[in-house]
Amino acid sequence: MSNRIRMGMVGGGNDAFIGGVHRIAARLDDRFELVAGALSATPEKARASGAALGLPEDRIYDDFKQMAIREARLKNGIETVAIVTPNNVHFAAAREFLKRGIHVICDKPLTSTMADAKKMLKAVEDSDALFVLTHNYTGYPMVRQAREMVARGDLGKIRVVQVEYPQDWLTRHEDFKQAAWRTDPAQSGAGGSTGDIGTHAHNLACFVSGLTVESLAADLQAFVSGRQLDDNAHVLLRFHGGARGMLWSSQVAPGNENALRLRIYGEKGGLEWEQEHPNHLWYSPFGEPKRVITRNGAGAGEAAARMSRIPSGHPEGYLEGFANIYSEAADAIIAHRSDTAMDAEVTYPTVYDGLRGMQFVDACVRSSARNSAWVNLPE
Amino acid sequence: MSNRIRMGMVGGGNDAFIGGVHRIAARLDDRFELVAGALSATPEKARASGAALGLPEDRIYDDFKQMAIREARLKNGIETVAIVTPNNVHFAAAREFLKRGIHVICDKPLTSTMADAKKMLKAVEDSDALFVLTHNYTGYPMVRQAREMVARGDLGKIRVVQVEYPQDWLTRHEDFKQAAWRTDPAQSGAGGSTGDIGTHAHNLACFVSGLTVESLAADLQAFVSGRQLDDNAHVLLRFHGGARGMLWSSQVAPGNENALRLRIYGEKGGLEWEQEHPNHLWYSPFGEPKRVITRNGAGAGEAAARMSRIPSGHPEGYLEGFANIYSEAADAIIAHRSDTAMDAEVTYPTVYDGLRGMQFVDACVRSSARNSAWVNLPE
Amino acid sequence: MSNRIRMGMVGGGNDAFIGGVHRIAARLDDRFELVAGALSATPEKARASGAALGLPEDRIYDDFKQMAIREARLKNGIETVAIVTPNNVHFAAAREFLKRGIHVICDKPLTSTMADAKKMLKAVEDSDALFVLTHNYTGYPMVRQAREMVARGDLGKIRVVQVEYPQDWLTRHEDFKQAAWRTDPAQSGAGGSTGDIGTHAHNLACFVSGLTVESLAADLQAFVSGRQLDDNAHVLLRFHGGARGMLWSSQVAPGNENALRLRIYGEKGGLEWEQEHPNHLWYSPFGEPKRVITRNGAGAGEAAARMSRIPSGHPEGYLEGFANIYSEAADAIIAHRSDTAMDAEVTYPTVYDGLRGMQFVDACVRSSARNSAWVNLPE
């Protein structure tokens, strides 16, 4: 029989964006099979969405708790659940599965509040199940390549980290669904651009540099009249060990779609990477010409090759990067199944990354409220 | 039960490249289910590959004919087959399925010889089944966008078409499998770079421009000593209706991975597209600034949106483009199932496109043999 | 006979970099003629350098004061002087010429100390002569284009200004002359990267946006051991009127040569410009495709055309941009000569821009010393 990992989904009904992405990501490498779902808080929508996905009728649930209870009892119940609801539901949903030993793959940010984040941490630590946070940009092969190069010292000691994630889709007041919940503090949490995309930028910078933020000073704005959450954030960063950085997140920068960009400079060289051209990594060893390392091309190493499916010159994109998080999760789940050690190369964003993301947003909000005073992040 | 299309595969055993691509492409949008395979001409390898893919044992076949016969009789036998063998096997395999009413999704080029190509045409015309050729680059959303813009007259009458597909992987003599069969006339056919990638360039140019080649003049070379097939081709093109063009294919151009690039110029404007940056289409209305149309971004239309899954700024790549061919095939197969008319927007490369590709290679070889004399292509 | 403006030079002896640039810039449009010089503080070097430039022997001076005195008395003495010494000499030299009615074209930053800057302001205000500061990047045609577009409202109200000027030439400790004086506070002043290139970034951001900085919060570092001045600066900006921004200057970012880059976002659109590709300006009207306006190409207007010599597609560069400052100075000097009003389009950086640059550096240093507290700039 199929050895695929049996998966359920919470959220991700018909008109959701990120739910569809998770499903494709789970399917791409054929290691998961979606077999159950509580796809919407509205029962009719949950039913319709489940039917549209071809789920068996008896495994379409009206709410996630009911799903967790029943699936945990089924002989071939789900082994993992993907949680793709608005942020404020993440914890309540995850808890039900974690306490029943069902692995959780959760969209970011971790939760909508710091209080929930701490509860989530405890729930994960109390559970034998795995928790994977989909900071998907860490799944891009050339991000892995960059991380490998930094780790082995190609750049020397890191001095400067510049990271930014500008978008333009909230340049004006918008009423549609994606905009509505992301600009509502009750559903999103205290961070606007900081929570939605700043957390990605923060996570990416730390993932690649191997550094953690010691303190930050932030200036947040809500440029669009009536908006309750920041739509632009300027943040100074001080990393443990002495590196300095800047982070810019914006949803009001016309001409930027998802222009996440990371630049890291050390004593011996620099690296530059852009999410919109993810198959290329620019490497500048000091005193030598800048060169472009391509996914699976000359100069790319093992860390990138693990995360890549096709030869260089044929671009992989966002969905493949997202699928890589699922692929790492699959490796971890399979190892867990068989009670064997996971390969050392396997890496995925954890609850601790999620907590650090929440602390980042919290620190941004507090610093900005204190006129950009430096705020320490917890160790 | 699942409504997925039941699919088999011929070729694509363990160490093949393109078989894996077809499988991902078929899976991406969850409309196909691989249920049978004759994955290798070597029985042991066929078995091992089938098992690795989790196929039921009784649907792993030692040869494609056996598979065609048995699957045609099964109640829930395959409805379509993907043929991903070396070129010289395409026809023999396709024939077995076509004559039993099983749809064929076939890798390009159509066949290895003109004789086979004509037989393939007849086999398709004699069958009620569908035949889809995976000229996958036509599945890129911005290629669809370009085609739509040309068709509605944004460029005016087309004058000049520049298309090129340079690679560098055969710069030196290579012994590995992918190189071996592609440089062997018995398996590949008369064209080297012309057959492997020149056909893609030719197909793309015609697909977007809506034009067909009237005649061509070619200068083919095999630069690497001992190579039997062209590894570089320079081709002048004359299109029906008066447009002129150039086509360059090369496997010996260091620094080029899969640098397929199309530029089309008309009386009113120009378009430029590169496969390695497929989410961008450059549009230059004459007398106005050049602009970049992004997949799902401002300025992109329906033809691209149909072929796209995620918002602009999150790149889609090669696999998604390839999956779009499968998605179109699925639409066609579903319409065929229910005997209803296919949506007018559905388009995929057909046996006629394949035949034109073969004629293109044949004309290149003949022209080059006649010192680059102009050779007419059949109407 | 010739109507060229008679020019002298202070500094710019044989092995200087910026002196040669000023001479080419002055010569490019044939409106100046170099006729006198005090090219070095070392008399032998001053003589040798003057001779190498073909200056008449009696107009090669050992020091600038002697030059100012004698040239002011000559019938055809110099009308203007270019001052291209290290920063700490700017004021002493300029004063001598200003008080004798000789126009001054002075390299930036204005001076090495705030005290000198204020004296310079007074000296200029007390003189009838003109004072031009060579913030040369404002001479690029597409910078003029950007300024024109902002001024006429193409972007709507400005919200966000991102400006950066990274270099890598001081990544390690360097002993050569250009590095030595630029990292010596006695010659350069209180700012390292902030003074040398941060002032350019600040000036450019204000020039294009039409905004002025209200306050800033800075985090300066000297990453190279033993360096006395900042070699990296991260600065948050608040502009009068509500716009926010970030400024990054660095001399330790490997892979960056002179990567000055400005991005401005308003309610209606965005603009992006890079000094290393100065003939292109990227314009993103919100909700429309991004487009590239080229120097003298479609979409470029009068402000750029005034500053441009050759058709679009033939690149102009740094020297032409620098020459444009001289060209504006020439217009101003000619108008002054004939006591007529200057054309309204003529614009060049003034002593007030220089003062604001000094205030910018001063505020950066003070803010950084106060742990990045916000520091107001003088109105």
Add this chain to the structure above:
Amino acid sequence: MSNRIRMGMVGGGNDAFIGGVHRIAARLDDRFELVAGALSATPEKARASGAALGLPEDRIYDDFKQMAIREARLKNGIETVAIVTPNNVHFAAAREFLKRGIHVICDKPLTSTMADAKKMLKAVEDSDALFVLTHNYTGYPMVRQAREMVARGDLGKIRVVQVEYPQDWLTRHEDFKQAAWRTDPAQSGAGGSTGDIGTHAHNLACFVSGLTVESLAADLQAFVSGRQLDDNAHVLLRFHGGARGMLWSSQVAPGNENALRLRIYGEKGGLEWEQEHPNHLWYSPFGEPKRVITRNGAGAGEAAARMSRIPSGHPEGYLEGFANIYSEAADAIIAHRSDTAMDAEVTYPTVYDGLRGMQFVDACVRSSARNSAWVNLPE
């Protein structure tokens, strides 16, 4: 006294484009002084233009022959003349100066007819004076860099040369002066795009590769109704020694300004260069990552440094490249003055390059008339 080379000019009156370029190029490095001119065939215009340039009244001439005769007799008469007329006047003008021992700097193409070209060759060979043809693109530093790299074997044996020069300014019928003479066979000669820009592409390809064209096959078109000369040319190239290539010139490709681009591929690596981004040279050693060599940056050598004025990252452009031809001419003239040998590094386009350009155009026209048959170029 000044040691500048005394220069005259034929053509280049008030509304000419290329005359102004020559004057800036001559002035940039301060090695020439324009002292005489026959700036127009129309006496009034010649007078007005001379006055506008500040020429002494007695050295403004009504025609070039008169200028040649008188200047040759003057004690400080011109040493060199720049000829910047339409093509059909080049020979008649050059002859008058060459036979009087005055060096000639002549715009390209060499002449308007093959007959004139041969006479020009004889006139040069019969004269002691120098003849410099301003194939200005060979003056770009990174073109020199590329040539040096090919010459020292960085690419190995050259296999493929792709060169193109597309423009769009003649997409429609145009009446203005620049368009009028360039599309008039009587003034321009037999080549339209081939003569005006194809010769540049041909010259550049040969200059960098060190190869010469053995034969070519061309397909020329005049797409704009009523146009007498080609506005688009597709040309196959065979070089002596076995390399193959393609050349495309077009004046009807919307979105292209002066998109001259050269790509050269050899057994060991590839090089790519674009005129619109002239400070960058892309180098791909086979099997290693592609890198960008910048003017005066890491990896750039002596041949580029000789032709460059300012540090890397500050762009030089078209005028600087053009000035480099004048700079080389100055070196040659100074050596000639003093009867010493010219430095071995000095190189400039000669009458032989000009003749090869004419032969290239002639071969294109003849090949196209013979339905793209291969035509040999003279050895």
